[in-house]
Amino acid sequence: MTVTESGSTEAAPVELVTLTIDDVEVSVPQGTLVIRAAELMGVEIPRFCDHPLLEPVGACRQCLVEIPDAGNGRGMPKPQASCTLEVAPGMVVKTQVSSPVADKAQRGNLEFLLANHPLDCPVCDKGGECPLQNQAMSHGNGESRFIDQKRLFPKPIHVSEQVLLDRERCVLCQRCTRFSEEIAGDPFIALLERGAQQQIGIADGEPFHSYFSGNTIQICPVGALTSADYRFRSRPFDLVSVPSIAEHDACGAAIRVDHRRGKVMRRLAGDDPEVNEEWITDKDRFAFTWSSQDDRLRTPLVRDPDSGELVPTSWPGALAVAARGLAGKPAGVLTGGRLTLEDAYAYAKFARVALGTNDIDFRARALSTEETDFLASRVAGRRPDVTYAALEAASTVVLVGLEPEDEAGTIFLRLRKAIKRGVKVVAIASHRTRGAAKLNAELLQVVPGGEAQALAGLQLGEQDIVLAGERLGQVPGGLTALTGLAERTGARIAWVPRRAGDRGAVEAGCLPTLLPFGRPVEDAEARADVAAAWSVQQLPATPGRDTAGIVAALAAGDLQAVVVGGLELADLPDPAAAAGALDAAEFVVSLEVRRSDVTPYADVVLPVAPPVEKPGTFLTWEGRPRQFETVLDTGALPDVRVLAGIAEELGAPLGVRTIGQARAELEELGLWDGARPAPAAAPPARGAGPVGTVTLDTWSQLIDDGRLQDGTGEYRATARPARLKANAGTLAAAGVEPGAAATLSTPSGRAVFIADVADLPDGVVWVPARSEGVHVRALLAAGFGDRVTLGPADGGEGA
Amino acid sequence: MSTLRETLWDPIAGFGVTFRTMFKKPVTEQYPKEKVPTAPRFHGRHQLNRWPDGLEKCVGCELCAWACPADAIYVEGASNTEDERYSPGERYGRVYQINYLRCILCGLCIEACPTRALTMTNEYELADDDRANLIYEKSDLLAPLLPGMVEPPHEMLISDDHHDYYRGKTLPIVEADS
Ligand code: SF4
Ligand code: SF4
Ligand code: SF4
Ligand code: FES
Numbered sequence: 001m002t003v004t005e006s007g008s009t010e011a012a013p014v015e016l017v018t019l020t021i022d023d024v025e026v027s028v029p030q031g032t033l034v035i036r037a038a039e040l041m042g043v044e045i046p047r048f049c050d051h052p053l054l055e056p057v058g059a060c061r062q063c064l065v066e067i068p069d070a071g072n073g074r075g076m077p078k079p080q081a082s083c084t085l086e087v088a089p090g091m092v093v094k095t096q097v098s099s100p101v102a103d104k105a106q107r108g109n110l111e112f113l114l115a116n117h118p119l120d121c122p123v124c125d126k127g128g129e130c131p132l133q134n135q136a137m138s139h140g141n142g143e144s145r146f147i148d149q150k151r152l153f154p155k156p157i158h159v160s161e162q163v164l165l166d167r168e169r170c171v172l173c174q175r176c177t178r179f180s181e182e183i184a185g186d187p188f189i190a191l192l193e194r195g196a197q198q199q200i201g202i203a204d205g206e207p208f209h210s211y212f213s214g215n216t217i218q219i220c221p222v223g224a225l226t227s228a229d230y231r232f233r234s235r236p237f238d239l240v241s242v243p244s245i246a247e248h249d250a251c252g253a254a255i256r257v258d259h260r261r262g263k264v265m266r267r268l269a270g271d272d273p274e275v276n277e278e279w280i281t282d283k284d285r286f287a288f289t290w291s292s293q294d295d296r297l298r299t300p301l302v303r304d305p306d307s308g309e310l311v312p313t314s315w316p317g318a319l320a321v322a323a324r325g326l327a328g329k330p331a332g333v334l335t336g337g338r339l340t341l342e343d344a345y346a347y348a349k350f351a352r353v354a355l356g357t358n359d360i361d362f363r364a365r366a367l368s369t370e371e372t373d374f375l376a377s378r379v380a381g382r383r384p385d386v387t388y389a390a391l392e393a394a395s396t397v398v399l400v401g402l403e404p405e406d407e408a409g410t411i412f413l414r415l416r417k418a419i420k421r422g423v424k425v426v427a428i429a430s431h432r433t434r435g436a437a438k439l440n441a442e443l444l445q446v447v448p449g450g451e452a453q454a455l456a457g458l459q460l461g462e463q464d465i466v467l468a469g470e471r472l473g474q475v476p477g478g479l480t481a482l483t484g485l486a487e488r489t490g491a492r493i494a495w496v497p498r499r500a501g502d503r504g505a506v507e508a509g510c511l512p513t514l515l516p517f518g519r520p521v522e523d524a525e526a527r528a529d530v531a532a533a534w535s536v537q538q539l540p541a542t543p544g545r546d547t548a549g550i551v552a553a554l555a556a557g558d559l560q561a562v563v564v565g566g567l568e569l570a571d572l573p574d575p576a577a578a579a580g581a582l583d584a585a586e587f588v589v590s591l592e593v594r595r596s597d598v599t600p601y602a603d604v605v606l607p608v609a610p611p612v613e614k615p616g617t618f619l620t621w622e623g624r625p626r627q628f629e630t631v632l633d634t635g636a637l638p639d640v641r642v643l644a645g646i647a648e649e650l651g652a653p654l655g656v657r658t659i660g661q662a663r664a665e666l667e668e669l670g671l672w673d674g675a676r677p678a679p680a681a682a683p684p685a686r687g688a689g690p691v692g693t694v695t696l697d698t699w700s701q702l703i704d705d706g707r708l709q710d711g712t713g714e715y716r717a718t719a720r721p722a723r724l725k726a727n728a729g730t731l732a733a734a735g736v737e738p739g740a741a742a743t744l745s746t747p748s749g750r751a752v753f754i755a756d757v758a759d760l761p762d763g764v765v766w767v768p769a770r771s772e773g774v775h776v777r778a779l780l781a782a783g784f785g786d787r788v789t790l791g792p793a794d795g796g797e798g799a
Numbered sequence: 800m801s802t803l804r805e806t807l808w809d810p811i812a813g814f815g816v817t818f819r820t821m822f823k824k825p826v827t828e829q830y831p832k833e834k835v836p837t838a839p840r841f842h843g844r845h846q847l848n849r850w851p852d853g854l855e856k857c858v859g860c861e862l863c864a865w866a867c868p869a870d871a872i873y874v875e876g877a878s879n880t881e882d883e884r885y886s887p888g889e890r891y892g893r894v895y896q897i898n899y900l901r902c903i904l905c906g907l908c909i910e911a912c913p914t915r916a917l918t919m920t921n922e923y924e925l926a927d928d929d930r931a932n933l934i935y936e937k938s939d940l941l942a943p944l945l946p947g948m949v950e951p952p953h954e955m956l957i958s959d960d961h962h963d964y965y966r967g968k969t970l971p972i973v974e975a976d977s
Contacts (some may be wrong), residue, residue, distance in 0.1 A: 122860035122913045123876075123890040155889075232876040232890045235861045 019071070019091040022098040034082040034093055035063050043095050046106055046135040048113075048221040049173035050083035053277060054182060058084040060173045062113070062135070064105040066094040079105040096139065103139075110140040116151040116196075117222075118168045126223030129236040132171065151196060159189055159202055161717035162228050162286065163213050167199045170224035176200065176216035183279060185416055185438035186210035200224070209718055211409060211702045214285040215278075218268055228714040229286055230266045234258075243270055245618050245626040246284035247338065247500045247611045248708060251410035252620035253280045257288070257612065257631045264288050264612060264632070275388060275620065281409035282715060283702055288612070289711030295595040297607035310605060315645070322604040323649030325587035329560040332359035332550035335510050336567035337499030338708075340616030341625070342662035343608075343639035344501060347565055348509035348516060349654055351544075353536055354647040358512050358521055358544030359559065362505035365547075366573045366783050370480060371473035372513055372546060373679040378483060379495050380506050381518020381672040384622040386465050386494035392418045395463040398491075400428040400451050401478065402469025405435025406702045407498050408621065411467065415439050428454045430697040431725065431760045447761050448697045448785040449686055452477035456484065460491035467496050471699065471784045480682035496621040498700070501566075503619040508666075512544035518672040525674055533669055534655060548573065554581040561587040565608075565639055568707060569597045570778040576748065577781075589646070591639055596707070609636035615659045689787030694730060696744070696776075696788045697766040704770040722771030724753035726790070727760050734790040741793035748781035752793050765790055837921045842904040844922040845897055847940045848915065851967065852956035853948030855885050855941065856916035859892030866911035871901035883952040887964050892916075895937035899925045 014029040021038050028037045033056060035045050048060035064079035071088030079102055082093070096103040114136060121127040153167040174191065177200065181187050188210050192201040217225045239258040246253040246267075254270030267288050269280040300318030301310035313321070333351040335344060344362065351360040361367075391397055391414050404412035412435060415425055425441040427433075428451055432443045446454045452475055460466070466485065472478040486493045497503055509516040519526035527539045545553055551572065553559040562585050572578040575597075582588055582601035590602035593610045613636045617627045640654075640662050647654040656662045689695070700706065703719035724742050726734075736742040742755040744767065751774050753767055760766060769776050769783070782788050828835055837843065848856045859876030877893035885891040909917055927933050944950060958964045 122862060123858050123888060127860070128865075232859065232878055234875070235865065237865050238861060 017087045017089050019087050019089065019093065021093045022095055028087055030087070032087050034065065034080075034085045034087055034091075037087050038065075038082065038093070038095055043097055045082050045095055046110075046139045047083055048131060048135075048171050049175060051175055051178075051219060054175060054178045056084045057174055057178065060113070060171055061109050062106060064102055064109065065096075066099040066102045066105075068092045068094060106139050107141050110136055111144060111146070113171050114140070114144055115146040116168070117171070118150060118166075120166070120169060120223070123232070124166075124169065124223035125226045125231060125233075126169075126220075127235065130223060131221040153199070156226070157201075158228075159225070160209060160213060162282070162714045163217060164226050164228055164231065165189075165200060166224050166226070167201075169222045170200050171222050172198055172200070173221055175219045175221065176225060179212075179216050179219060180210060183215070183413060183416065184210050184212040186212070188213070189216070209720060211281050211283070211405060212279060212413070213718070214282045215269060215280070219278075227266075227286070229712070234260055234265045239265060242629070242631045244612070244628040244631055245500075246280060247618065248281070248283045248287060249408050249410075250497045250500055250502055250618075250621040251276065251408050252500070252618055252624060252626035253284050253410050254626075255280060255284055259632060262632060262634070263292070275624070275626075276410045277413070279410075279413050281702060282718065283409070283709065286715035287709040287712050290708045291593055291610035291612060293594060293711050297592055297594060297605060300607065301602075301605040303603045310599070310602070318604055318606060319642075319645040319649050322589045322606065322646045325603055326355065326561050326563070326589065326646070327650055329587060330558065331355045331357065331561035331563065331587075332545060332553065332559045333357075333361075333510075333563045333565075334364070334547060334550060334567050335360070335362045335505060335565045336364045336571075337362055337497065337502040337505060338566045339501040339505060339510075339639065340611065340614075340659075341501075341504035341508055341619055341666065342616055342659045343565075344505040344508035344510050345516060345662050345666055346640040346643045346654065346656065347563070349534065349656070350563070350643045350647055352509075352515070352530075352539050353534060353654060354643075354650050354652040355563075356540055358540050358542065359550055359553075360510050360544060361512055361547040361550060362502065362510035363547050364567045364571045365470070366474045367547060368473055368476070368683070369546070369680065370476070370478075370683055372511060373677065374473070374479040374483065375495070375506050375511060376514050376518065376520060377676050377679045378479075378493070379503075380511075380514055381676075382623060383671070384624050386467075386492050387622045387624070388414050390492070391415060391465060392421060392423065393463075394418070394423055394465045396424045396426060396460060396465075398426045398428065398458065398460070398464065398466040399436075399441070400455060400466060400468050400482070401472030401475065402467055402496050403429070403433055403435055403699055404467075404496075405433070405438070406699060407469060408496055409702065411496065411621075412439070430764050430766060431758055445761060447764050448695050449475055451475045452481040452682075452685065455481040458485055458489070460485065460489040462490040462492075464489070464491040466491055466493045468493060469496050470498050470502075474784050476685050477682040480679065483679060494621060500618045503621055503623060504617065507619060507623075512546050512549070513677070515539070516666065516669050518676065519674070520672075520677050522677070523674060526672060529672075530669070533665070551578050551581045554585045557584065559585070561585060561589070563589045563591070564598050564602070565591040566593070567596075567598065570775055573777075573783065574748075574781045575778045591642055594707070606642050607636065608639045608642055609634070614638040617663070686785070692789060693787040694726070694734070694790045695764045696780075696782055696784065696786050697760070697764055698769045698776055698784050700769040701771070704768060705772055705775075706770060716772075719771070720768075722753060722768050722774060723756040725756050725758035725760060725766040726764065727762060728757050729762055730760070730765065730790070731755055731757065735792045736790065737792070743791050743793045744776075744780060744788045745791065746780045746782050746786075746788050749779045751776055751779045837923065839921075841919075841921045841923065842906050843920045844899075844925060844935075845908070845940055846918055846920050846942050847892075847895065847937065848918060848942050849944070849948055850887065850957065850964075851947060853944055853953070854887055854951050854955065855891060856914045857892040857895060858886055858888055858890045858914055858916070859895075860890075860913065862911045862913060863908035863917050866907045867902075868905060868907060869901045869903050871898045871903075872896070872908060873898075881954075884954055885951045887955050887961065892937065895940060897935045897940065899933040899935060900930060 016027040017030050018027045026041050045063045047063040058081040063082045065082045067076040069092035071091040155166045156164040159165050241258050244257045246255045253276035254272035256268045256270050258266050271278050299312040302313040302321050304311045335347045425439045427436045427441040428444045515530045521543050531539050569575050569578045588602045589604045590598045591606045591608045612631045613634045615629045644654040644657040736755045738757045744751050861874045864872040864874050873896040875894035
């Protein structure tokens with residue numbers, strides 16, 4: 001386990017304290033705990049409650065050591081808990097290694113702990129990786145003298161749908177409660193009762209809904225906390241562990257994937273002090289079954305011209321059909337935000353080299369040209385500037401268009417840590433969310449669309465950081481105001497996209513105006529640079545169409561073919577229109593892991609590998625590369641290989657066929673150091689909507705029914721209930737009773753939610769973007785900042 | 800050069816052994832026509848034992864698989880539910896396989912088993928002409944149902960209380976001979 005050093009990168013001069021541990025003199029920084037000073041010199045003192053990222057409590061009493069001299073010449077009369085004791089100059093410490101007193105104290109304590117501990121190891125999920133098992137072996141007595149009835153509890157109890165608690169196994173170390181309180185800020189479990197009946201239980205009244213609950217399972221030093229998902233699934237000695245990177249958000253959390261017999265059994269938090277420390281979200285931990293669902297594509301499919309059905313075909317056959325279909329047709333490329341950097345690069349190169357077009361865009365969502373310009377001028381091809389560590393060292397962090405708890409869990413936890421160091425968080429949002437409350441955030445309340453104005457009025461300094469989420473790009477003038485703010489005040493800004501592949505796609509050149517690493521398409525020098533690296537004569541010089549443009553051009557027939565990779569139509573601004581456009585397209589090539597809503601329109605479907613089955617790199621929102629290797633070797637092909645195959649058939653070889661080659665080429669290209677395009681002028685703000693409508697505020701909650709969370713029953717059951725939020729006045733004006741069903745409607749359709757009163761501005765409603773079966777985008781063709789009509793549900797009373 | 804004794808006498812002397820043996824009782828075993836019982840503790844094919852009501856003793860803990868030096872055992876645990884109960888506790892062995900192509904019949908798995916679910920029989924006929932047949936599944940290894948046993952899944956028939964169940968408390972008490 002490691003601890004992150006304080007936010008600043010330059011090391012402050014540390015004062016060293018010299019003490020003697022087991023007759024060896026050591027010098028350690030002042031304030032070090034004895035247990036860690038001993039660790040530094042290679043003595044492991046047994047422990048349960050001590051955790052380097054949690055505050056010391058001294059709850060389990062396992063780490064007792066003898067202190068013959070506390071540094072003042074006097075010894076301590078009884079053995080002391082080394083995990084709460086700070087070093088002092090001249091202190092003498094004797095651990096179990098050199099002191100029979102410490103050894104006896106530790107053995108005695110372990111015997112106490114085991115007095116009530118059940119003989120559950122054969123049926124306990126922790127068995128084989130259990131600190132209690134291990135330390136009972138290394139520091140315990142072989143025999144127990146306890147002959148009475150052990151304390152019994154009915155087992156297990158459900159702390160949440162996902163987290164189960166076997167109270168008999170608990171050693172009351174309070175790691176779980178401390179994590180929930182200190183790190184996640186969700187006090188969902190607490191210590192109850194006293195004495196022999198003391199136990200961990202659900203905090204009063206509040207059901208344990210935390211997005212980080214899985215971490216408590218991992219840090220519990222015994223098998224008291226287990227997950228319903230993994231219960232009884234396998235044993236640690238049977239698992240093969242591979243370090244990897246989570247694919248669910250742009251945070252790049254380090255994870256450990258445990259698999260056996262070709263199947264992923266569980267995922268654990270990896271340990272990366274620079275990024276996620278030792279914590280991950282429940283999504284990163286539990287949502288890994290999506291790639292092994294029944295609708296997984298295993299063989300290439302080609303649409304039979306006679307029957308109109310997709311029929312399995314050989315790889316060479318399918319690649320040839322794909323190439324024939326694409327040849328000579330004006331074509332575009334749509335990639336979702338889930339690709340790895342290498343794969344995104346292959347698409348970017350494929351578009352330019354094989355299709356001869358700049359019509360490529362990774363944004364499967366609402367977008368604006370303002371955003372395109374912003375990405376080109378402020379994001380692409382820059383070295384990481386704002387990092388996780390910088391968040392801790394900032395004085396104020398402003399969140400705009402971003403709800404970190406839902407959209408970037410690792411940032412949320414870092415900010416939780418930062419506020420303890422005095423960092424102030426300001427949220428520019430329509431209401432104070434639970435996440436914002438846990439960050440102690442000051443709310444700058446705005447109506448969606450008003451963010452630009454709020455940013456323009458902000459007074460910040462150079463020590464301040466603004467984290468802008470993806471939604472700010474949908475606010476006319478929002479990103480321009482952000483850039484203006486940075487220039488005006490010197491505050492640093494960072495763009496925090498939602499998906500793991502978004503930042504990588506920007507760098508790879510999956511944008512109509514950008515070549516890899518920020519090289520502008522319109523810059524002849526940049527084009528020549530890339531053309532030379534790719535050994536091609538020239539590259540298309542005119543900026544291409546963005547996602548909206550490609551969809552419109554397909555519908556209008558200006559584009560006749562499209563290559564779609566890893567994209568959900570339902571995420572696009574108008575899913576029905578997008579489906580119509582794909583229907584109108586003459587030829588659609590789809591590269592997908594599983595059947596998707598693009599498959600029915602595809603002429604050729606080429607199966608590609610999910611991240612777990614290939615190597616790759618995700619770029620975090622900071623721009624930090626997070627490389628990972630194959631976990632399961634199934635022989636599934638990465639997008640690079642498939643695109644290279646089509647390009648070869650087209651007679652315009654891609655030059656890269658493997659992830660390794662793509663990595664090497666990216667390395668060689670390097671960042672662009674030439675001129676960057678100046679951002680265009682800000683577009684006008686949206687006008688007021690028609691009377692009787694309300695402004696929609698919405699984002700995806702961490703746990704919802706996204707496709708990457710399929711096949712995870714217990715995990716999905718821990719989602720927050722889907723509620724519509726608006727203030728009492730707004731609800732009353734629409735004739736909606738609080739607690740009753742309300743309808744949101746647009747000309748495209750309607751969605752029904754239960755309405756809750758919350759402190760939103762007048763005329764604004766918030767709903768989760770996706771909740772069990774209700775997908776706002778697909779139903780309403782409306783999203784963040786759009787106008788919708790609010791009314792009571794059919795059959796409800798009111799206006 | 801060999802001596803006269805070596806060339807003439809030795810070949811004939813060799814037949815002396817043959818001649819003497821003709822009058823001894825033969826040790827040949829007429830296997831497979833006649834089967835001779837093994838030593839009582841002979842390490843033969845494994846058996847997965849049952850509780851007196853037919854529920855399985857195996858809890859799917861994989862300790863046998865861990866102990867196996869030949870990596871011949873594969874176990875997957877799973878949860879019992881109220882409607883589908885295979886063993887008295889929370890956990891049972893959903894998949895249980897022993898690969899007799901690998902097993903060296905050392906018995907370390909038996910020592911490792913915390914529930915006495917796994918023991919060995921004296922059955923030694925473990926040969927086949929198909930490799931796949933030598934991977935024994937749970938159904939091949941489970942002990943036969945004795946009178947009073949019911950094929951799982953079913954609820955605990957001896958007692959609802961776990962402690963009584965394991966101690967066999969509510970089983971009919973057989974009076975000791977007076
Ligand atoms: S917590 Fe550890 S010691 Fe206790 S039953 Fe589980 S594996 Fe055994
Ligand atoms: S449940 Fe685990 S982490 Fe929580 S107090 Fe008990 S032993 Fe410690
Ligand atoms: S046979 Fe015994 S050791 Fe093997 S899994 Fe079953 S209970 Fe565990
Ligand atoms: S580790 Fe020191 S008291 Fe628990």
